[in-house]
Amino acid sequence: MLARLGALRRQMTSLTSATNPYAKETAVAISAVLKASLVADRVFQKLVSTDSVTKDDKSPVTVGDYTAQALVSTLLHHHFPSYGIVGEEDSKDLKTVQQKVLSDKIVHFANWALDSQAGTDQDHSYWSPIGKEQRTETEWHEAIDRGNAESAATGRTWALDPIDGTKGFLRKGQYAVCLALIQDGEPVLGVTGCPNLPIDFEDNTSSKGTLFVAVKGQGAYQRSFDNEQLTPIHFAPIGSLADASFCESVEAGHSDQSTNARIASLLGITKQPTRMDSQAKYCSISRGDGDIYLRLPVKAGYQEKIWDHASGTVLVGEAGGIVTDMHGKKLDFGQGRTLKANQGVVAANKDVHAKVLRAVQQALADK
Numbered sequence: 001m002l003a004r005l006g007a008l009r010r011q012m013t014s015l016t017s018a019t020n021p022y023a024k025e026t027a028v029a030i031s032a033v034l035k036a037s038l039v040a041d042r043v044f045q046k047l048v049s050t051d052s053v054t055k056d057d058k059s060p061v062t063v064g065d066y067t068a069q070a071l072v073s074t075l076l077h078h079h080f081p082s083y084g085i086v087g088e089e090d091s092k093d094l095k096t097v098q099q100k101v102l103s104d105k106i107v108h109f110a111n112w113a114l115d116s117q118a119g120t121d122q123d124h125s126y127w128s129p130i131g132k133e134q135r136t137e138t139e140w141h142e143a144i145d146r147g148n149a150e151s152a153a154t155g156r157t158w159a160l161d162p163i164d165g166t167k168g169f170l171r172k173g174q175y176a177v178c179l180a181l182i183q184d185g186e187p188v189l190g191v192t193g194c195p196n197l198p199i200d201f202e203d204n205t206s207s208k209g210t211l212f213v214a215v216k217g218q219g220a221y222q223r224s225f226d227n228e229q230l231t232p233i234h235f236a237p238i239g240s241l242a243d244a245s246f247c248e249s250v251e252a253g254h255s256d257q258s259t260n261a262r263i264a265s266l267l268g269i270t271k272q273p274t275r276m277d278s279q280a281k282y283c284s285i286s287r288g289d290g291d292i293y294l295r296l297p298v299k300a301g302y303q304e305k306i307w308d309h310a311s312g313t314v315l316v317g318e319a320g321g322i323v324t325d326m327h328g329k330k331l332d333f334g335q336g337r338t339l340k341a342n343q344g345v346v347a348a349n350k351d352v353h354a355k356v357l358r359a360v361q362q363a364l365a366d367k
């Protein structure tokens with residue numbers, strides 16, 4: 001009994017022990033993502049269509065995206081003031097008269113979150129020094145705008161997608177709060193909160209709200225939002241590639257679904273792809289719900305954003321998979337705010353990644 005308790009304790013604390021060189025970063029990132037996921041879920045439950053705006057690039061952004069970025073950036077800046085933050089959002093649109101109502105809601109939800117218990121379940125609460133005192137609109141806008149950094153080939157930078165899959169969020173589908181630490185152009189820590197993803201995909205009755213954590217060299221784990229215990233996760237073993245399943249974006253404009261179908265056929269895969277929004281796709285394959293994630297560009301010249309792939313890349317690597325671009329090149333996260341040195345993404349179990357990549361090359365050559 002004591003031995004079992006000891007093993008459980010080691011499993012629960014493995015990412016915060018002396019063997020994890022990013023122990024404090026891991027604990028703070030978990031606290032940040034948990035609180036941001038809770039507030040995103042609260043907005044999700046109360047969301048009305050007027051709670052979102054369309055950005056210059058025609059993509060939507062909601063009260064949830066801004067509030068989550070404001071909170072995560074506040075915690076990261078307090079504990080790691082010298083690390084830059086590459087966050088998706090900025091407060092420019094919130095400063096207009098038309099968006100005053102939206103901005104007020106962000107202030108309301110962010111202050112509510114400061115006062116709530118979420119993200120404070122660890123032995124040491126990293127939210128304590130932030131306090132519960134209500135902050136002003138200007139302070140929250142400043143926190144959002146701290147996400148204006150650029151990643152570089154050297155140094156440490158956070159990459160934050162406060163809500164990835166905003167279109168999924170608005171459709172009441174999957175979305176994710178994604179945070180990664182990038183060290184010298186490579187993601188080394190990834191924490192992803194998926195409020196709508198059950199802890200067990202096969203069991204509809206299992207609790208929703210799954211947090212994924214991975215640290216380079218330390219493994220990949222999942223836990224439910226309301227239970228601190230981390231459980232190791234792995235890719236599913238693949239017998240025959242023909243039995244593999246793959247996932248892709250719901251949005252046809254975000255990845256090339258027809259080329260994916262051609263790749264599946266080249267590999268002898270007959271199962272229909274699972275369509276899912278956000279980096280929940282990386283999470284799903286990492287725990288064996290699927291095997292392959294393909295994201296081939298629809299528009300020539302689209303540069304993937306680092307916050308759309310950083311946390312998922314560490315997770316896949318630690319769960320027994322490989323992530324490359326569609327040419328087989330490692331993703332380079334040290335080039336600013338985008339993956340400008342790469343095109344497309346191919347993520348799969350390491351045993352089949354080379355074969356999948358060959359099918360990708362063939363399908364692209366046949367186009």
Ligand SMILES: Nc1ncnc2c1ncn2[C@@H]1O[C@H](COP(=O)(O)O)[C@@H](O)[C@H]1OP(=O)(O)O
Binds near residue numbers: 060164248249255299
């Ligand atoms: N043309 C595009 N190609 C690939 N990804 C895109 C494109 N336009 C937007 N995205 C991004 O796809 C991500 C969602 O992916 P998915 O559909 O797989 O859930 C979002 O972060 C979104 O970025 P943005 O936040 O700028 O809208």
Ligand SMILES: [Mg+2]
Binds near residue numbers: 163165
């Ligand atoms: Mg995104």
Ligand SMILES: [Mg+2]
Binds near residue numbers: 088163166
């Ligand atoms: Mg986003």
Ligand SMILES: [Mg+2]
Binds near residue numbers: 059060061166
């Ligand atoms: Mg967006």
